[in-house]
Amino acid sequence: MKKSNLWDDGTAVGINETMVSLIQNIVESPKKIKFVHKGKSLNFYWINNNYIIMEQQFQKKHIFSFTHSLLGFGEEVTNFYKLDQGENCVSKTKIGLSDSTYDSLRHMSLKALNKMIEDDSVEAQMKQFLQDFKDNGQEVIHVIFQNGQHLQTVLSFIPGNHYCWLPDAQKESKEVHFVSAKLDDFLSLIENAKIELLKTEVSSYSRILIVK
Numbered sequence: 001m002k003k004s005n006l007w008d009d010g011t012a013v014g015i016n017e018t019m020v021s022l023i024q025n026i027v028e029s030p031k032k033i034k035f036v037h038k039g040k041s042l043n044f045y046w047i048n049n050n051y052i053i054m055e056q057q058f059q060k061k062h063i064f065s066f067t068h069s070l071l072g073f074g075e076e077v078t079n080f081y082k083l084d085q086g087e088n089c090v091s092k093t094k095i096g097l098s099d100s101t102y103d104s105l106r107h108m109s110l111k112a113l114n115k116m117i118e119d120d121s122v123e124a125q126m127k128q129f130l131q132d133f134k135d136n137g138q139e140v141i142h143v144i145f146q147n148g149q150h151l152q153t154v155l156s157f158i159p160g161n162h163y164c165w166l167p168d169a170q171k172e173s174k175e176v177h178f179v180s181a182k183l184d185d186f187l188s189l190i191e192n193a194k195i196e197l198l199k200t201e202v203s204s205y206s207r208i209l210i211v212k
Contacts, residue, residue, distance in 0.1 A: 022064060025053060030202040032146040033073075033194060035080055038137065042080045044073070046198065056080075073194065074187045081141070083183055084162055093125045093180040094168065102176040105130070106138050113138070129178065132160040140167070143190060145197045152200065153193045157186055 029045035036042075044067075045053040054076065056063040077083070097105070105113070116122060117130050136158050145153040158165040158178070164186050168177040 022053070026055070029053070030148055031197055032144075033197065034144040034146065035077065037081055037141055040080070042076060044194075049198075072187075072191050074191070077187060077190060078183075081159055083159055083164075091180075093128075095126060095129045095165070095178045096175045097177075098175055105133060108138070110134065128160070129158075129165060132158055132165060135159075143193075145193050147197060147200060148202050152197055155186075155189055155193060 025047055026045045029047065031046035033044040034041065040058040041055070043055040043057070045055070047053060050068060052067050054065050054067050113130060113134050117127050117134070122130075140156050140158055143155040143157075144151060145155075156167050160180070162183065163180050164183055165178040166181050166186065168179040170177050
């Protein structure tokens with residue numbers, strides 16, 4: 001911290017006023033957007049109608065910057081997840097898994113999962129889903145939009161090559177469904193959720209909207 005000129009022995013807490021103000025804005029921010037992936041995080045903290053603090057955290061380092069609240073996050077999100085934008089390389093595909101099968105895939109060994117991917121009896125679309133699921137650490141990524149102390153929106157996805165997989169909610173279904181989608185479509189969902197969060201009054205009650 002001393003190397004970054006944020007240390008100040010003349011203050012009660014040992015850091016300069018700029019850092020104190022930054023930390024206070026983050027702690028008191030009424031609205032937050034959080035992206036987490038493989039030990040890294042990209043966070044946005046709403047200050048007012050004009051400005052948002054952006055925090056990039058990786059390898060115990062924190063990088064802060066300011067961005068205008070009306071600007072999109074597409075470039076930052078694309079870089080954070082290392083998404084490869086371009087023409088969707090798979091046709092519109094839907095995958096259905098039973099709850100037990102999906103749970104098994106989440107905890108399956110890499111050896112067993114690779115065996116499934118290499119199995120000629122498994123359909124090509126399922127092979128592609130399993131490969132993307134494996135490459136993402138056998139988990140679904142959740143993007144959190146927080147209003148006050150409560151979640152307002154949660155967006156979920158699995159990144160692929162020039163596309164992604166989105167959960168597809170099915171009423172009264174005991175299966176877990178995913179559908180392939182263009183990255184631009186998913187980034188539009190993020191932008192729409194951000195706009196909705198910023199225009200909503202600070203929450204004083206619990207309301208969770210899951211977008212799948």
